[in-house]
Structures are given as C-alpha cells and as structure tokens.
Amino acid sequence: MRIQTLLVVGVGLIGGSIARAARQRGLADRILGVSHRPSTRQFTLESGLVDEAFATPAEGIARADFAVFCTPVEQLITDLLTAGPLARPGTVLTDAGSTKASVVEALAGKLPSQVEFVGSHPLAGSEKQGPTHADADLFVNRLVIVTPDGGTTERALNRTTKFWESLGARVRRMPPAEHDRALALTSHLPHLAASALAGILPPELVDLTATGFRDTTRIAAGSPSVWTSIFQTNRAAVLAALDLLEARLRDFRSALTDDDRQRLERLLAEGKERRDQLTP
Amino acid sequence: MRIQTLLVVGVGLIGGSIARAARQRGLADRILGVSHRPSTRQFTLESGLVDEAFATPAEGIARADFAVFCTPVEQLITDLLTAGPLARPGTVLTDAGSTKASVVEALAGKLPSQVEFVGSHPLAGSEKQGPTHADADLFVNRLVIVTPDGGTTERALNRTTKFWESLGARVRRMPPAEHDRALALTSHLPHLAASALAGILPPELVDLTATGFRDTTRIAAGSPSVWTSIFQTNRAAVLAALDLLEARLRDFRSALTDDDRQRLERLLAEGKERRDQLTP
Numbered sequence: 001m002r003i004q005t006l007l008v009v010g011v012g013l014i015g016g017s018i019a020r021a022a023r024q025r026g027l028a029d030r031i032l033g034v035s036h037r038p039s040t041r042q043f044t045l046e047s048g049l050v051d052e053a054f055a056t057p058a059e060g061i062a063r064a065d066f067a068v069f070c071t072p073v074e075q076l077i078t079d080l081l082t083a084g085p086l087a088r089p090g091t092v093l094t095d096a097g098s099t100k101a102s103v104v105e106a107l108a109g110k111l112p113s114q115v116e117f118v119g120s121h122p123l124a125g126s127e128k129q130g131p132t133h134a135d136a137d138l139f140v141n142r143l144v145i146v147t148p149d150g151g152t153t154e155r156a157l158n159r160t161t162k163f164w165e166s167l168g169a170r171v172r173r174m175p176p177a178e179h180d181r182a183l184a185l186t187s188h189l190p191h192l193a194a195s196a197l198a199g200i201l202p203p204e205l206v207d208l209t210a211t212g213f214r215d216t217t218r219i220a221a222g223s224p225s226v227w228t229s230i231f232q233t234n235r236a237a238v239l240a241a242l243d244l245l246e247a248r249l250r251d252f253r254s255a256l257t258d259d260d261r262q263r264l265e266r267l268l269a270e271g272k273e274r275r276d277q278l279t280p
Numbered sequence: 281m282r283i284q285t286l287l288v289v290g291v292g293l294i295g296g297s298i299a300r301a302a303r304q305r306g307l308a309d310r311i312l313g314v315s316h317r318p319s320t321r322q323f324t325l326e327s328g329l330v331d332e333a334f335a336t337p338a339e340g341i342a343r344a345d346f347a348v349f350c351t352p353v354e355q356l357i358t359d360l361l362t363a364g365p366l367a368r369p370g371t372v373l374t375d376a377g378s379t380k381a382s383v384v385e386a387l388a389g390k391l392p393s394q395v396e397f398v399g400s401h402p403l404a405g406s407e408k409q410g411p412t413h414a415d416a417d418l419f420v421n422r423l424v425i426v427t428p429d430g431g432t433t434e435r436a437l438n439r440t441t442k443f444w445e446s447l448g449a450r451v452r453r454m455p456p457a458e459h460d461r462a463l464a465l466t467s468h469l470p471h472l473a474a475s476a477l478a479g480i481l482p483p484e485l486v487d488l489t490a491t492g493f494r495d496t497t498r499i500a501a502g503s504p505s506v507w508t509s510i511f512q513t514n515r516a517a518v519l520a521a522l523d524l525l526e527a528r529l530r531d532f533r534s535a536l537t538d539d540d541r542q543r544l545e546r547l548l549a550e551g552k553e554r555r556d557q558l559t560p
Contacts (some may be wrong), residue, residue, distance in 0.1 A: 123490040195551030224548035268504035271475030
C-alpha cells in the first residue's frame with residue numbers, strides 16, 4: 001500500500017492518530033488535513049501531523065488519491081456529499097464513523113463514476129479528544145470493521161483494507177446494517193447505560209463512588225453531540241438493544257421483588273460468564 | 281491506636297489486605313486469621329499474613345481485643361452471631377460488608393454487655409479475589425464509611441475510626457440506612473447494570489467489543505454469590521435505585537423514538553456533567 005496524497009478530514013483524536021501513524025509508517029508521501037478550527041489547523045501544522053491544513057474538505061480533495069473522513073457521523077455525511085463529487089477518478093474515500101448504514105445510504109448515487117466510498121469503523125478510541133492526544137499506535141492490533149455494500153469494487157475494498165492494515169489494525173468485513181446492529185449492543189447501548197447511571201447520581205453522592213462506579217460510567221464523559229449523532233443515525237438498532245436491556249432489568253427486578261436467591265445468582269453468573277470471555 | 285490481638289475473619293482480598301497493612305504499619309502485636317478453606321489457612325500462615333489460622337471465628341474470638349469480619353455479608357451476620365457472644369468485655373467488632381442496616385439489625389441485643397459492634401464499609405476492592413492479591417496499600421486514601429447507630433459508644437466508634445485511619449483510609453460516619461441508600465446508587469445499581477449489559481451480549485459479538493464495553497462491564501466479573509448477598513440484604517434500596525435507572529432509560533427511549541436531538545443531547549450532557557465531577 002502506497003498513498004501519494006492522503007487527505008484526513010477532521011484531525012481530532014482519530015484523524016490525528018491516523019495522520020501520525022501514516023507518517024511514522026511511511027504510508028503516504030504527503031498528508032493534507034482539514035479542520036474547521038484555526039487553532040487545530042495551526043497545531044496540526046506546527047506539530048508536523050499534516051503537511052498542509054485546510055478549513056474545508058473541498059479545498060484538498062482534488063489532490064488526494066485516498067481520503068478518510070473522521071468528523072462526527074452527521075458532519076461526515078455532509079462533508080462526503082460536499083467534497084466527494086470534487087474527487088478525481090480512482091480516489092477511494094472512507095470514514096471512521098461509528099454507524100455505517102446511514103452513511104452508505106446517504107452517498108448512494110451521489111459520487112462521480114470511478115470515485116468510491118467504502119465505510120470503515122475502527123474500534124479504537126478514548127474518552128480523550130483532540131489531536132493533542134494523537135497516538136501513532138492507536139490502531140495496533142485493534143479491529144477495524146469495513147462495510148462494503150453491493151456496489152463496492154474489489155479494488156476499493158482492497159485499498160481500504162490495506163490502509164487500515166498498514167496502520168497496524170486487523171480488518172473484518174461486514175455489511176453496513178449488520179455492523180450497526182452489532183455495535184448497538186457492543187458500544188451504543190453501553191454508552192447510553194453509562195450515561196443514565198451517571199445522570200441519576202445525586203451530586204451529594206459523588207464522594208461515595210469508588211472504582212466500580214468510575215469504570216462503569218467512564219464512557220459517559222464522551223462528547224454529547226458526537227453521541228447524539230451516533231444514536232440518531234442508528235435509532236432502530238439502539239431501540240432494539242434498549243429493549244433487551246430493559247427486559248433484563250425486569251428479570252432482575254422480579255428476582256429482587258421475589259427475594260429469589262437462585263434466580264439472582266443465575267442472572268449474575270450469566271453476566272460474569274460472558275464478561276469473563278473478554279480480555280480485562 | 282494499638283491492638284494487642286487482631287482477629288481477621290475471612291482472609292480474602294479485603295481481609296488479607298487488612299492483615300498485610302496492619303502488619304506493615306505495626307498496628308497489631310498479633311494477627312489471627314479465620315478461613316474455612318484449609319488451603320487459605322496454609323497460604324496465609326506461610327506468607328506471614330497471619331500468625332495463627334483457624335477454621336471458625338469462635339476459635340480465635342476470645343483472644344482478640346479487635347475483630348474485623350470480612351466474609352460476604354450474609355455469612356458475616358452468621359459469623360458475628362456465632363462468635364460475638366464469645367468475645368471478652370471491651371472487644372470491638374467491626375466488618376467490611378457492603379450493606380449495613382441488615383447487619384446492625386441482626387446483631388441488636390445479641391452481644392454481651394461491653395462487647396460492641398460498629399459497622400464499616402471500606403470503599404476499596406477489586407474484581408480480583410483471594411489473599412494472593414492482598415495489598416498493604418489497598419486502603420490508602422480510600423474512604424471507609426463507619427455506621428454508628430443509636431447505641432454505639434464513643435469509645436467503640438473512636439477505636440473503629442482509628443483502626444481504618446491507621447491503615448491509611450479516610451473515615452466518614454453515616455447512619456446504616458443512609459449508607460445503604462447511597463451505596464445502592466453508587467455501587468449496587470452499577471453492578472446490576474454492568475451484569476445486565478454483559479448478560480445480554482450474544483456470544484458471537486464478543487469479538488466486536490472495545491474498551492468502552494470492557495470498562496462498562498468490568499465489575500460484572502465479580503462473584504455472583506457475593507453480589508447476590510449484597511442485593512438481598514439491600515433489596516428495598518436497590519429496587520428504588522432501579523426505579524430511577526428505568527425512568528432514565530424511558531427518557532432516552534422517548535427522545536430516541538421522537539428523534540429529538542435536543543433532548544438526547546441534554547440527557548447525555550447531564551450524564552457527562554456528573555461524570556466529569558469524578559476523578560478518572
């Protein structure tokens with residue numbers, strides 16, 4: 001894999017880490033960055049994350065042969081629709097958004113022939129934000145889900161796959177809707193639950209929290225606007241996941257109400273069994 | 281604070297850490313340990329955590345001037361009722377259980393005069409179990425809630441307070457029922473929610489989890505029998521906390537169903553605001 005000019009749209013934690021990793025691994029000859037904030041453009045230029053910095057994706061897209069869009073999911077649809085038609089033939093566009101079907105649908109039929117979009121979702125991140133936390137190893141051994149649809153060519157799929165593998169990631173391919181249903185359970189619902197647990201804590205009890213509460217609610221510190229976009233672009237799957245959680249909570253409620261030791265312990269044992277299958 | 285003979289009943293992670301911390305800080309002349317498992321008695325003796333090891337608390341209690349009961353909450357009520365009446369005048373008994381009102385109530389009127397029980401709950405721990413993980417610094421700068429009731433003397437309350445402070449902890453005093461209501465929200469409900477999130481994850485999605493899921497469900501790896509005891513001895517408060525969580529989830533559901541960006545973002549912002557008040 002060799003990119004002449006890589007365009008990174010949205011140079012925050014993810015975009016900044018892509019730029020730094022691409023630089024360190026010699027993946028691209030030239031890296032262009034897009035940030036709407038002047039302070040971010042200045043930082044990414046001065047720190048050497050990017051070679052040139054622009055305020056809008058339309059400014060750099062015509063020079064790129066590979067572009068990755070890392071803005072929040074609703075913004076990246078807008079950015080792709082604005083900049084995509086300006087790309088030159090052969091350019092592959094991908095993204096790093098947390099939901100996929102809405103992006104793929106929004107772009108259907110909107111790109112010039114010989115310009116292709118293939119969705120990606122790196123399962124990497126942090127509650128930290130911004131390019132000052134950019135980490136060249138953020139993707140090493142992490143999973144990136146790449147979501148081809150019916151119209152995706154082998155060439156575009158292979159370039160997207162090799163792009164992430166060149167940054168150290170493992171790649172798994174999955175249809176966009178299947179990705180969205182899976183991530184509703186593995187990512188979006190946990191965020192919703194963590195936020196709910198934090199949101200109902202009375203302020204006077206903050207001092208009585210210990211590591212359990214802190215771990216369980218850590219992701220609730222994530223950006224409300226980013227997560228609102230994620231929830232809104234995956235509503236049906238998040239609601240279906242919420243159905244499952246609410247049903248499970250009703251099981252706990254009824255075992256508690258009945259003071260049923262066996263059922264309580266079985267519910268907890270099932271949760272422990274699944275959790276123990278994960279690495280710490 | 282100076283203890284001649286300290287009895288630690290239940291030498292697991294918490295009891296083992298108490299023994300190790302008491303030893304390192306020269307808090308007690310002699311440490312007696314109680315473990316029902318022969319292998320634990322052997323380990324705690326050979327590793328020097330305790331000077332003598334017994335199978336039941338009744339065997340060591342008459343020689344102790346301070347005793348701390350660290351078995352799971354239902355077991356420790358049994359242990360306190362069995363061993364407490366054998367303690368000599370002046371002995372102070374405390375515990376490390378996660379719920380307090382049920383323990384205080386179970387002991388009311390059951391102890392000899394001049395033997396006193398004062399409830400304690402160290403907000404320290406880990407999903408790790410057993411004395412092999414004993415850590416002399418487990419309580420350093422951690423909060424221990426001490427729960428006097430109407431009958432508690434100043435002497436017993438002071439000895440209990442100084443005991444934990446000698447291990448490096450900060451102590452806060454609170455009535456037992458108030459403790460239980462607070463911990464239902466800061467500890468028991470997060471455990472229940474983490475277990476529910478882990479329990480509903482289909483096995484084929486385990487590979488699609490990232491750090492967010494792992495953090496949020498980490499405590500679900502805790503012992504099902506220990507947590508069943510905690511839930512059962514704090515049923516009313518856990519059910520009240522569950523009411524609050526379910527109401528919050530209904531707020532999320534309705535904002536999602538209505539595709540109401542403003543309400544979703546406000547709910548998430550409230551969760552973030554509270555979470556940001558905690559240290560990472």
